[in-house]
């Protein structure tokens with residue numbers, strides 16, 4: 001079955017007992033244990049919940065992994081996955097990952113003794129050079145946030161495998177519809193399901209998928225012990241969002257492609273970042289590992305004033321944090337998603353005051369272009 005079909009016909013999302021076409025919402029926090037001699041599947045909802053289980057099994061199947069885990073946010077998923085490591089372990093991370101992942105690695109986990117080296121992950125030699133005897137994992141995000149840089153997943157995973165390292169990939173921007181890192185050899189995939197998987201800007205939730213049972217056991221120990229689990233209702237919303245992911249993301253991606261091309265021709269625009277554009281330096285690498293460029297793009301205007309004016313004048317974009325919803329969102333990374341990165345480091349990475357990130361929604365593309373034209377005047 002193609003992914004679009006799997007999204008709707010997940011064997012885990014329907015209720016076999018009643019035939020209900022949506023997952024029953026089990027809000028119970030605890031489950032009666034009438035016979036203590038029998039080990040029940042569910043005893044307490046931090047440890048496991050039927051609605052959450054349906055979502056976890058669905059994402060594991062879509063990513064082609066062994067076990068799925070749901071968390072109370074994308075950051076809870078990333079942090080809980082990082083929780084499988086020990087103080088004194090070393091992680092190599094891509095330098096332009098999501099600002100929240102950057103912050104948790106540089107602050108919280110650094111305090112707990114997890115060593116970190118950040119590299120330009122599109123450069124295999126830089127990854128190799130960063131590996132130390134105590135390196136345990138490589139943390140990647142491709143396309144990267146917010147400049148849509150591309151990491152060659154197969155090449156990075158090959159380096160990790162040579163040294164027995166765990167590869168973790170944040171697949172939020174692509175979703176399993178467009179990119180499945182586990183099929184390329186990655187060990188763990190994480191998601192902010194708050195974005196495309198949920199799809200309606202009404203839920204905050206994170207997911208992780210492990211490629212092996214052994215990694216799954218390690219992640220489960222943190223999920224159950226640390227306890228950053230989502231509510232069953234939020235799991236229900238994401239399960240519902242997943243059913244329409246195909247039609248949403250395909251349409252949003254089409255709009256993003258048209259808008260990216262339109263922006264490249266605009267006199268107020270200095271640069272456009274989108275993997276499908278002919279001049280993207282790693283376009284070929286991206287399409288080797290993904291079936292589409294997604295619905296997120298970034299652009300730089302010639303001056304900061306133009307960027308700020310655009311955000312103030314646009315009527316159809318929500319100037320907001322986040323992405324992946326049915327409504328177009330314009331983010332200002334230096335003040336929003338990447339505010340946690342020190343200004344000098346941001347400047348070095350190219351995350352400047354004139355950069356705007358767009359997540360294209362389901363509005364009519366001509367309407368969006370007319371609004372952008374007006375906002376850039």
Ligand SMILES: Cc1ncc(COP(=O)(O)O)c(C=O)c1O
Pocket residue numbers: 073074075076098100141145170172173191192193194204205206322337
């Ligand atoms: C790529 C990426 N990963 C992780 C996160 C964190 O997810 P959440 O906001 O659900 O905690 C985000 C949030 O913007 C993101 O864009």
